[in-house]
Amino acid sequence: MTRTAHTLTEMYEAMLAAHGHRGWWPSSAGADTPEGKLEIAVGAILTQNTNWRNVQRAIGNLQTARVMSLGALNALPHEQLAELIRPAGYFNIKAKRLKNFLAHVVGAFGEDIAAFLDRPVGVLREELLSINGIGRETADSIILYAAGRPSFVVDAYTARILFRHHLIAPEDGYDEIQALFESSLPEDAALWNDYHAQLVEVGKRFCRKSRPKCQGCPLEALPHDAMAGMEEY
Secondary structure, three states: OHHHHHHHHHHHHHHHHHHHOOOOOOOOOOOOOHHHHHHHHHHHHHHOOOOHHHHHHHHHHHOOOOOOHHHHHHOOOHHHHHOOOHOOOOOHHHHHHHHHHHHHHHHOOOOOOHHHHHOOOOHHHHHHHHHOOOOOHHHHHHHHHOOOOOOOOOOHHHHHHHHOOOOOOOOOOOOHHHHHHHHHHOOOHHHHEEEEEEHHHHHHHHHOOOOOOOOOOOOOOOOOOOOOOOOOO
């Protein structure tokens, strides 16, 4: 095991001991059902530039309106969809992104989202990235959490924590950080799922962009610089 792999494993074990398994991504229908997979994919698109509580409100609106299915969402007029997802913010932009995703899936696989997701990671990722409005973080979230396939998700929390713990350089971007995890950890979707969720929890509660709170952080005992990356991440 390399030093980096050892450090990443040590970090995960410390976070797991502090938080237990995070059980992420939450889905009211269950992540293994077609309805749950759709809900997770919709949530991954809606969560861009907002917090999870707002996404939950938007998803709740869709469920109350009884339109949480590929066919119903795809048939919904843009204006009505935008109004239902208003709590997630940037609702007109996100409605357009959702429509792009829905039209692509329905056009290729009808209403069978499980078939759309049940493909090799490389094929699925390339196709998701070809959809206007779907970037790398969103694509990898859909692959990892909705498809249950190994594709490590990188976000601002991940980059900030790794930079402060001297595991990446300021110039390292999404691809470099993802490759670091994927080359250092066993290829295990369940592990990558929980690891990312653990990093989000630490980022939200302790390793904040400004006023980091190291005391009580599960990673406090590991070498770090709390003030590093105040501008970058």
